[in-house]
Amino acid sequence: MFFHKKRDVNGFLLLDKPKGISSNSALQEVKNIFNAKKAGYIGTLDPLATGMLPICFGESTKFSNYLNQSDKKYNVIAKFGESTSTGDSYGTILKKRPILFNFFELSSALKKLTGSINQIPSMYSAIKYRGIPLYKYARRGIKIERSIRHVFIYKIDLLKQGKDWIELNVYCSKGTYIRTFIEDLGEQLLCGAHVISLRRLKISLLPYSKLKSISFLKNLLNKKKIEKRDIFTKLDNLLMPIDTPICHFPKIYISMKQSSFFKLGQKINFISNIENSLVRVFEEYNNNFIGLGKIFTGELLIPYRLVSILTN
Template sequence: MVSNNLRNIHGVFLLDKPTGISSNQALQITKKIFLAKKAGHTGSLDPLATGILPICFGEATKFSKYLIKSNKQYRVIAKLGEKTSTADSYGEIKNVISARFSSNQYWLALDRLRGNILQIPPIFSAIKYKGIRLYQYARKGIQVPLKARPVKIYKLNSLYRSKNIVELEISCSSGTYIRSIINDLGNFLKCGAHVIFLRRMRVSSYSCHSSITLDQLNFFKNKYFKKSKKIFFDKLKKLLIPIDSIVSNFNKIYISLKDTLIIQNGQFIKLFTKYQNGLICIMNTKKNFIGLGKIRCQIFLYPYRLIKKDLYNKYNFNHTFKNK
């Protein structure tokens, strides 16, 4: 597989990231298998973590920020009584304290972690301070000020608790660090805690039940690539989800082919029906995705972020995305 064989492909692939590798490593492996010219992931997972990592190919990368900023759902198992340097089992154990607390103290600690909270990110994270990522400071033993950030925990359910092991299900806003949630839980219970298992179950409307592992991708590659590249790429194409699934939560507007050309040429059109001001998903009368538009004054539709006009027929899919 050499660089001059790279292809222009467009769509979303739901990768089930394995443990032990970074999100960027998972992206590069996937990109190589697909022979894709352009690809990007939509929000990092810790090397320890597994689960859904949506990867945007081609024109889908124009809309990836809406997945990065979307809500997430996780399943996490934590060990109480041990505090580590990274707040997970990859770090060095810094403190060991007997996990002695009552059930009432446990539930009160969980309650403090729900709703709108201020969260201090882990020092081993990709957040930047003065243009340098925090983990780069941490690796050199340099201490930098960590600023608390507002996040929202929509749901935090205790699924299992036995001695010093707890399992939680967490639904949260973008930017939430599960390692920080567990670290705070350990602090509230005065015993320390760290993550020993983490799986991302959902990103926006995408579920991990629809995701594909690297082992499955390699199975397709080993079975079909040498026999027939066409069959192999056809198999991969069936794994792609339409670009407009990224913005499936946006309201839709259907416009004529004539108005589509006007929008694609960078001009606005006047609507006959009033709409709420803001971003809206533009579809043509053939139900092909054009991109995002912006409603102004309730009756004017302006282009905002469009896919290339020579692609919207070719790379719109006939099936409708259905989340499992």
């Protein structure tokens, strides 16, 4: 089913990205299903990876950057004894080494990789150099010098272990590269390692139960004997609120009079016990979200990012 005229869609969707496609390809499929004018994703997942890929539609894209700064949780299965060109099973095997470590040495290596650690991102990452993702340079055989990144590993749960593989849950800060983490673990154990399965389970406080697959969305779109208008209503009902990417910020309500000034970008007097924090601002008389503000002293609310008038 294809519709030529694109729609103004505003909201937030948690996509369960399938294996084997890029994050951008997944985004374009979802954007076409919703027939949306504007949409973007937060936090690139490699083609190998599955799981939580947040999709922002319309006005929600204004707040995507704040979610990108959040902590994350991954499930990863790694294979020991082989290092690959990409750090995962999609790459070429560069080196094979015997697996000689014991459980004590594994536990020690995991402990060393917990807390504040330094990482050098893979050349097959989506980090951009002069506007071009590193993986595009890598595919041409060009190596770019990368800066060290400081990240934090909060917790590592060892779930299962086989003769040459391991399954972990990793709780980490923004900017953590799990492929690099596994490569570093392999080097700690002197045998090399690469990722064979990766799934993002959590970003910030977003609910895993809200994940929707592309196949689920397509089945809804392709249902027979349903009017186009009704199909889009069903799809739009799946969307979470515009302010979902900033759901971790406090929520405040302002009066109609205060709202009229706030929406014009003017500072307003607002007594609160909140200080020096971004806040989600709602109109108390209709519960509409109107934008992101900042309270500096507990007495002054300053507009930070406003929602435009919706034209759905």
